[in-house]
Every structure is written in structure tokens, then in C-alpha cells.
Amino acid sequence: MIDVKGINTWIELSESAYANNLRRFRQMIGSERELSVVVKANAYGHGWAPIARMAVQHGADSFCVHSLPEAQQLRQAGFDQDILIMGHVPLARLAEVVAGNFRLVIYNPETVRQLAELLEGQSGALRMHLKLETGANRQGIDEADLPWFLSQIAAIPGLHLEGAYTHFADIEDTTDHHFAEQQKQRFQRMVKSIRQAGFTLPKLHTACTAATLLFPETHFDLVRLGIGQYGFWPSRETLVSYKIQHNNDIEGLLQPVLTWKTRVSQVKQVAPESSIGYGRTYRTTRASRIAVLPVGYSDGYDRGLSNQGYVLIRGKRAPVRGRICMNLMMVDVTDIPGVKLEDEVVLIGRQGQDAVAADQLASLCGTIHYEIVARLSREIPRIAVP
Numbered sequence: 001m002i003d004v005k006g007i008n009t010w011i012e013l014s015e016s017a018y019a020n021n022l023r024r025f026r027q028m029i030g031s032e033r034e035l036s037v038v039v040k041a042n043a044y045g046h047g048w049a050p051i052a053r054m055a056v057q058h059g060a061d062s063f064c065v066h067s068l069p070e071a072q073q074l075r076q077a078g079f080d081q082d083i084l085i086m087g088h089v090p091l092a093r094l095a096e097v098v099a100g101n102f103r104l105v106i107y108n109p110e111t112v113r114q115l116a117e118l119l120e121g122q123s124g125a126l127r128m129h130l131k132l133e134t135g136a137n138r139q140g141i142d143e144a145d146l147p148w149f150l151s152q153i154a155a156i157p158g159l160h161l162e163g164a165y166t167h168f169a170d171i172e173d174t175t176d177h178h179f180a181e182q183q184k185q186r187f188q189r190m191v192k193s194i195r196q197a198g199f200t201l202p203k204l205h206t207a208c209t210a211a212t213l214l215f216p217e218t219h220f221d222l223v224r225l226g227i228g229q230y231g232f233w234p235s236r237e238t239l240v241s242y243k244i245q246h247n248n249d250i251e252g253l254l255q256p257v258l259t260w261k262t263r264v265s266q267v268k269q270v271a272p273e274s275s276i277g278y279g280r281t282y283r284t285t286r287a288s289r290i291a292v293l294p295v296g297y298s299d300g301y302d303r304g305l306s307n308q309g310y311v312l313i314r315g316k317r318a319p320v321r322g323r324i325c326m327n328l329m330m331v332d333v334t335d336i337p338g339v340k341l342e343d344e345v346v347l348i349g350r351q352g353q354d355a356v357a358a359d360q361l362a363s364l365c366g367t368i369h370y371e372i373v374a375r376l377s378r379e380i381p382r383i384a385v386p
């Protein structure tokens with residue numbers, strides 16, 4: 001157990017919040033469907049190791065990751081659940097996918113050709129999931145190219161076509177879900193032709209968090225649950241749509257798992273008309289008390305929060321003054337009596353009656369909360385708390 005007295009910044013992960021979130025999603029999808037948690041990008045910045053441990057403990061069936069190294073990391077840490085690699089694996093490393101018994105996304109002919117060579121003489125050695133292009137125009141197989149992929153797969157005994165999936169392009173950013181509906185219909189059309197070609201396709205999947213929350217008909221055989229497991233709504237539009245569907249009943253549904261903390265490293269008195277930080281972008285208008293915090297943009301506190309963000313100290317908001325530095329930032333504690341060296345500070349999360357929400361910080365600096373948490377430095381210790 002890490003003693004936080006000895007570190008300047010750390011992230012606490014609430015196990016009860018995580019367990020609550022997973023339980024709620026399990027209730028939504030039922031016991032038969034596969035609940036696959038998306039733990040790519042260091043579990044959206046939360047820390048892949050503690051999150052994977054909690055996920056398995058609280059009912060997740062399998063993992064989705066982006067890269068081969070992420071999948072290998074999980075295996076080496078002892079997780080024997082299924083792991084779907086959703087991003088590109090360099091052709092030179094496909095043998096490692098077979099060796100690790102991972103599920104692999106397929107959308108490139110070159111990958112199929114390379115696998116054909118690799119798997120000669122083997123049967124059912126690699127479980128593949130076809131990524132079908134339905135409108136995101138990101139990774140995916142166009143409908144017109146599907147017959148080529150199916151004929152290749154049929155001819156290679158080493159390949160086992162386990163699943164097919166797609167990803168919604170416009171399900172979070174809008175309350176008008178007609179494009180998502182079109183994507184689902186394209187997906188179903190393509191699935192029909194795959195089945196007509198003789199493949200059983202036991203694992204169909206389309207649902208990210210927003211789809212899981214809003215549209216049960218997108219759940220199919222497996223859901224890929226990302227941001228929701230961490231207790232975040234994917235967007236305000238998703239929240240509004242859900243509230244309309246459920247008569248405003250969101251009581252306890254999603255509870256944020258992460259609290260990012262630091263401690264005051266200096267408190268200083270600053271005269272009126274003084275500037276603070278690089279570029280002298282902030283000028284005091286009164287005698288001020290400024291607290292210096294040992295966190296900066298290298299830790300993942302976005303520089304766009306310069307003169308914009310706020311933190312919590314003694315349960316009260318302290319606004320950021322001046323520019324965020326690489327390892328330091330300054331906040332105004334003039335109106336918070338008694339602030340002293342090493343007082344605990346909350347950068348994201350709840351303290352007392354108030355909270356700093358990741359999506360509030362995101363809108364202050366023109367991004368989304370996914371990015372705010374995904375960019376939290378890997379060097380910050382993650383600590384599971386009850």
C-alpha cells in the first residue's frame with residue numbers, strides 16, 4: 001500500500017463506485033450477454049492494472065484494448081479472460097497475436113494474407129472479428145469488399161470468424177439518433193450476407209456506452225463498455241436522452257471512480273498589481289494568497305486550463321491563476337482561510353460538498369472528458385480505495 005504522505009500527486013480509484021457502475025450495466029444488458037470492458041489507453045487514464053482487477057472482480061467477462069502491447073500486458077499480469085485487440089497490429093507481429101490467443105479485429109487484406117501464411121497447416125488458431133464499415137469511415141471493411149474477405153477466410157482453416165462489429169459515429173454528440181439507426185441497419189445487412197456465406201458469427205457487437213444506455217437493440221451478443229464503467233456519461237446529449245427515456249431517473253446510476261489529488265507545496269502572500277507565472281498573464285487586483293501546487297501539464301493537467309480551471313482545497317474552489325507550467329501551477333486561496341503547506345487538493349473529483357468534474361474541465365479547455373482523463377500521466381500512482 002502506497003503511503004500518500006510520501007508523494008506529491010496520486011489518483012484514488014473508488015472500488016465501490018466501480019462496482020456500482022458495472023452492476024448497473026450488467027442489469028441493463030442481462031446475464032447472457034458478454035460484458036467486455038474497454039481498458040485501452042491505460043483504462044482511460046485510470047490505470048489498467050487496478051481497473052482490470054476490479055473489472056474481473058465485479059463481473060466483467062472480457063477486455064477490449066487498442067494494441068498488442070496492451071493485450072500482452074494484461075496476459076502477463078495474469079488475466080486469462082478473452083482480449084479483443086481493436087487497433088492495428090503491425091504485420092511483423094501477428095504471430096504474437098496467435099501466441100497470446102487474443103481476438104483480433106480484421107479490416108485489412110494485407111493482415112488476412114499475412115495470417116494465411118502464418119497459420120498454414122493449423123486450424124481454428126486465431127479468432128477474428130470483422131470490423132464492418134457502416135458510416136464512421138474509420139477502420140472498417142466496405143460492404144463491396146466483404147465477399148473478398150469471406151472467400152479468403154473460408155479458404156484458411158487457421159482463421160476462425162468469431163464475430164463482427166461496428167462502431168457508431170454519431171451517437172454521443174446528438175439527441176437525433178437517425179444516423180446511428182442507419183448504421184445499425186447497414187450492420188445488420190452486412191451480417192446477413194456473412195451468415196448467408198455460411199459463417200455462424202456467434203459474437204455480434206455494436207454498443208459503446210451511449211448505445212448501451214440508450215438502445216437495448218444495439219446490445220446484440222456483447223457490449224464494449226468504455227467510459228461508463230468509469231462513472232462518466234459519454235456526453236450531455238446522452239444524459240438528456242437517457243433522462244427523457246427514463247423519466248429523469250438516474251439516481252446513483254453512474255458514479256465517478258477517479259479522484260485526482262495533490263498537496264499544497266507553498267503558500268505565499270502576493271501584493272496587488274503583481275503578475276503570476278510565465279508570460280505574466282494574470283495580474284492580482286488585490287493583496288492575494290497564492291498556493292503553489294506540484295502538478296503541471298506533464299502530469300496531464302491541460303495547459304488550456306491556464307487562468308480557467310479551478311481546484312478544491314478545504315472543500316472550496318480555488319481558481320487557477322496564470323499559466324499551467326510543466327510541473328507546477330498556482331491557485332488563488334485568498335478567500336479560503338487557513339490554507340497551509342501540504343493541505344490536500346482535489347484536481348478532479350469530489351471534496352466536501354463540491355466537485356470538479358472532468359467534463360467541466362474539458363469544456364473549459366475545449367476538449368472532451370475522455371481526453372482529460374486519458375492523458376493523465378502514467379507515472380502518477382493509482383490507489384484503489386474502498
Ligand SMILES: Cc1ncc(COP(=O)(O)O)c(C=O)c1O
Nearest residue numbers: 038167208209224225226227234
Ligand atoms: C471501437 C470502440 N468500441 C467501444 C469504445 C468505447 O466507447 P465508450 O467509451 O464511449 O463506451 C470505443 C472507444 O473509443 C471504441 O473505439
